[in-house]
Amino acid sequence: MIAHDKQLLDDLALLEEANSLKNAGFISKEQRDLIKKELSDFHTQKNILVRLGFFLLGSFLYGSICGAISLIGLAGDNVYFNICCYIFAGVGFAGAESLAKQKYYQHGLDDAFILGAILNVGFAIGITTEGYELIIAIFMAIAAFVMYIRYLHLPSLLVFCIASSAVLFYGLFEFGETGKAILPFVTMLFAAGFYFFTKKAIQSLTESYYYKGFLLANSFCLILFYLSCNYLVVRELSVMVLENEVLPGEDIPFAFFFYAFTALVPAVYLVQALKTKDRIMLWISFLAIGFSIYTIRFYYSVLPIEVALTLGGVVLFAIAYFSIKKLKDKETGLTFKPDRINTSNVFLNAEALIVASAFGMKPVAKPESSPMEFGGGGFSGGGSEGSF
Numbered sequence: 001m002i003a004h005d006k007q008l009l010d011d012l013a014l015l016e017e018a019n020s021l022k023n024a025g026f027i028s029k030e031q032r033d034l035i036k037k038e039l040s041d042f043h044t045q046k047n048i049l050v051r052l053g054f055f056l057l058g059s060f061l062y063g064s065i066c067g068a069i070s071l072i073g074l075a076g077d078n079v080y081f082n083i084c085c086y087i088f089a090g091v092g093f094a095g096a097e098s099l100a101k102q103k104y105y106q107h108g109l110d111d112a113f114i115l116g117a118i119l120n121v122g123f124a125i126g127i128t129t130e131g132y133e134l135i136i137a138i139f140m141a142i143a144a145f146v147m148y149i150r151y152l153h154l155p156s157l158l159v160f161c162i163a164s165s166a167v168l169f170y171g172l173f174e175f176g177e178t179g180k181a182i183l184p185f186v187t188m189l190f191a192a193g194f195y196f197f198t199k200k201a202i203q204s205l206t207e208s209y210y211y212k213g214f215l216l217a218n219s220f221c222l223i224l225f226y227l228s229c230n231y232l233v234v235r236e237l238s239v240m241v242l243e244n245e246v247l248p249g250e251d252i253p254f255a256f257f258f259y260a261f262t263a264l265v266p267a268v269y270l271v272q273a274l275k276t277k278d279r280i281m282l283w284i285s286f287l288a289i290g291f292s293i294y295t296i297r298f299y300y301s302v303l304p305i306e307v308a309l310t311l312g313g314v315v316l317f318a319i320a321y322f323s324i325k326k327l328k329d330k331e332t333g334l335t336f337k338p339d340r341i342n343t344s345n346v347f348l349n350a351e352a353l354i355v356a357s358a359f360g361m362k363p364v365a366k367p368e369s370s371p372m373e374f375g376g377g378g379f380s381g382g383g384s385e386g387s388f
Contacts, residue, residue, distance in 0.1 A: 002209065003100035003150050004042075009209050011039040012105075042105035054108025061109075062116045065091055085124035089143075092117025100151055114153050118143045134174065137166035148213060157213045161220040173241075180241050184258075187228035195221035219280050226265050226288050231258040232295040262292050 002009075015036055022032040045051040066088045073080035073087075095113035104110045121143040122136050129135045141163035147156040168190055172179035198218040205211055227233050235252050238244045244252070252258070269285035272278070297308070 001149055002152065003097060004105055004152065005103075006209075008040055008042055008103065008105075009152075012042060012044070013208055015039050015041065042103050043107050044105050045107050051106070051108040051111070055111045058109035058112025059116070062092065062095065062112050065095075082127060083124075085120045085127060089117050089120035089124055092120060096147070096151060105152075110151065111153070111155065114147050114151060114156055115159075118147060118156065118159055134167065134170040137163050137170055141167055152209055152213070154212060154216055157216055158220070161217055161224075165224060177242070183237070183241075184229050184234050188225060191221045191225035191228055195225065215280070219284065222269065222281060222284050226269075226284075226291075229258055229261040229265075230291070230295060231255070231262045232291075232298055234258050262295055266292050 018027065018032050018035045021027045022029060045054060069087060069091070070080075070084065073084060092113045096110055096117060099107075099110045099113065118140060122140045125136045125139045126132075141160055144156045144160035144163055147153050148160060165187075168187060169183065172183050172186060195218060198214050198221065202211065202214045202218065205214065235258075238252050266285050266288035269281055269288055273282035273285050293312075302308075303311070
């Protein structure tokens with residue numbers, strides 16, 4: 001099912017591991033280059049800005065092909081408008097397949113054709129069904145999943161996760177008021193079940209090609225689980241979807257549960273991340289804590305905003321200070337020591353910048369040495385010692 005050569009995928013995994021070892025200082029640059037020379041490689045692009053540039057170039061190419069087809073199709077009758085998006089989706093599939101055969105992988109050009117194909121599938125189904133959201137979401141989810149399985153395209157998997165969530169939402173809307181009322185709880189159970197499914201799949205994974213995809217889906221489930229019963233999200237959706245106006249002094253049903261959920265889930269994420277040393281869950285927990293604070297501030301303004309920000313900054317500074325003091329001397333487990341595998345000079349550069357700013361130090365360019373040497377004289381003048 002995978003369009004790419006599996007030997008090239010294995011070589012790419014080995015090359016990424018070699019780069020990690022080189023960045024960590026376990027092997028030299030010469031050894032890494034020797035390994036790279038022995039391994040075959042894709043046409044790939046790691047620089048996100050360059051990849052974005054190729055994506056724009058690929059989008060222009062994709063649009064040019066579709067425009068040329070439209071010039072021919074417009075010569076016919078109005079039937080072309082009903083089938084043009086299907087043709088454009090076919091162009092996207094064909095372009096993605098052709099680029100895969102030419103060893104393009106995570107390059108930017110392939111991104112344009114893959115995402116363009118998925119988008120045109122949605123447009124085509126929307127035109128055919130006259131904007132039936134549930135059917136559009138189903139077909140986009142199928143197209144995105146096929147693109148991920150075929151080309152190992154991570155953005156397609158993200159589209160699949162979003163489209164699958166939309167299928168759940170619009171499917172519950174089909175049940176009327178009852179489906180809309182139970183939407184938060186069903187979404188919470190769906191996210192929890194899918195999270196444990198992807199977690200088990202990661203642990204029993206035999207092919208490393210799908211690891212990043214399962215990890216992305218696993219992280220998406222954590223975010224969806226938190227947002228499913230966040231008080232702000234539930235309350236605002238109840239106003240928009242159920243058209244239930246919350247009057248002053250009133251609250252939404254099961255408000256106590258949503259309050260507790262909003263406060264406890266970020267804390268559970270944080271504790272579990274520290275316990276399992278899961279960096280992605282740690283970052284998600286920080287974002288969830290911030291959004292929970294925003295949720296409370298959105299409805300209950302206890303302090304003026306400037307006082308709240310000041311106190312929040314003091315609390316965060318205290319937490320960071322005492323955490324660093326406690327962890328800076330630890331060599332194993334949770335520590336403040338730099339990660340050898342994921343090396344970064346951010347802290348070193350920040351330290352140098354702070355020192356330079358505090359003492360007014362400026363970098364001074366070293367002048368080039370002159371080819372004519374002067375000096376050495378015992379008296380006045382350039383080199384006058386009374387000797388030759």
